[in-house]
Amino acid sequence: MSELNLAILGAGYMGGVHALSWTKVPGAKIKVIYSRTKEKAEILAKKYGAEASSSWREVVSRNDVDVVDICLPTFMHKEVCIESLKREKHVLLEKPLATSLEEAYEIMKTAEKARTKVMVAHCLRFFPVYSKIKSEVSRGALGEIISVRAMRSSTFPTWGSNAWFKDPEKSGSFFADLLIHDFDYIRWLVDAEAKKVVARITPKPVWAFVRPSDYGVAKIFFENGVIAHVEGGWAMPKTWLFTMHIEVYGSEGYLEYNSVDSNPLFLYTERSIELIKPGHLVGYELEIAHFAECILKDKEPMVSLVDAYKALELSLAALKSSLSREPVSLPLRKVKT
Ligand SMILES: NC(=O)c1ccc[n+]([C@@H]2O[C@H](COP(=O)([O-])OP(=O)(O)OC[C@H]3O[C@@H](n4cnc5c(N)ncnc54)[C@H](OP(=O)(O)O)[C@@H]3O)[C@@H](O)[C@H]2O)c1
Missing domain, CATH: 3.40.50.720 (NAD(P)-binding Rossmann-like Domain)
Structure with a gap:
């Protein structure tokens, strides 16, 4: 073909x-x-x-x-x-x-x-900045990863046909719709499974029609000891420019990216501060080119269905923990994935 x-x-x-x-x-x-x-x-x-x-x-x-x-x-x-x-x-x-x-x-x-x-x-894996962070972490530039902090903030996605996003039965909530980007990415970055999630949402949404809320925070504890903090939501005003931010802490270095004020990545080690420019290729185009290549060359896609299942599980665990105000242990279901 x-x-x-x-x-x-x-x-x-x-x-x-x-x-x-x-x-x-x-x-x-x-x-x-x-x-x-x-x-x-x-x-x-x-x-x-x-x-x-x-x-x-x-x-x-x-x-x-x-x-x-x-x-x-x-x-x-x-x-x-x-x-x-x-x-x-x-x-x-x-x-x-x-x-x-x-x-x-x-x-x-x-x-x-x-x-x-x-x-x-799961497009974040294909965004040049995020794939560069993955390759820096994989080559050991930061030593052993200790923790990851990610933020993602947006206004409510008003474009949605009939505003289906506001309903958690239809969208899975902002955890499954928005913060899932970071859940998938961090699991891939640290190459480990999560064992516990503790999350909270704001008691009242900024956009009154959104259920159960539109802003929250999740702490994820991974089997290999990495602690992740993921925060954000749809609570920003309409004038807000979508932003994402990530910090990766390692035993030998620290790496930071902020979509608002920097295209380069900042990599801090004991020896230097490095500015890394991953380039301006479009992540969505790279993602689609990858999937086309998988079909044409009979390769396995970089995001497996197990990956997608695990990212969803983290999102649902964050929602469950927010609603129960209790820590949630993973896996949520005892199935073979
Ligand atoms: N990767 C990313 O960065 C990213 C960003 C945004 C969204 N997403 C994901 O992409 C998917 C689509 O989101 P979107 O923002 O493109 O949605 P959208 O703008 O609301 O578009 C939805 C499309 O589905 C059609 N549709 C059919 N049945 C529908 C129904 N019962 N209710 C509502 N729409 C219906 C709509 O048709 P009509 O308009 O003709 O009714 C429209 O063509 C979601 O899974 C979302 O989570 C991903």
């Missing part, structure tokens, strides 16, 4: 981002774009010379589609992903994998029987 015929499911925020990224992949052709409303599908489809559809079932059953890129609200992921896999499509699925571990497990079981590739779009 040297050409990829694509269906993009979702013409909202991420549908647009993914469609643009696929145009950078040689041999990829967007055949059809789905949105619940035909008019919205048509607007994006016209931009890429694709057909428009308002039936995702019709789209995933088409014989001229090899790859289904699912950019739909999280509560739809399980049904659409399973149907696409049963139709023998390669599937790129936006994060989070699902809204519950039961749903996530069903997807994993279906994927085990499929002969196609599936990857959950």
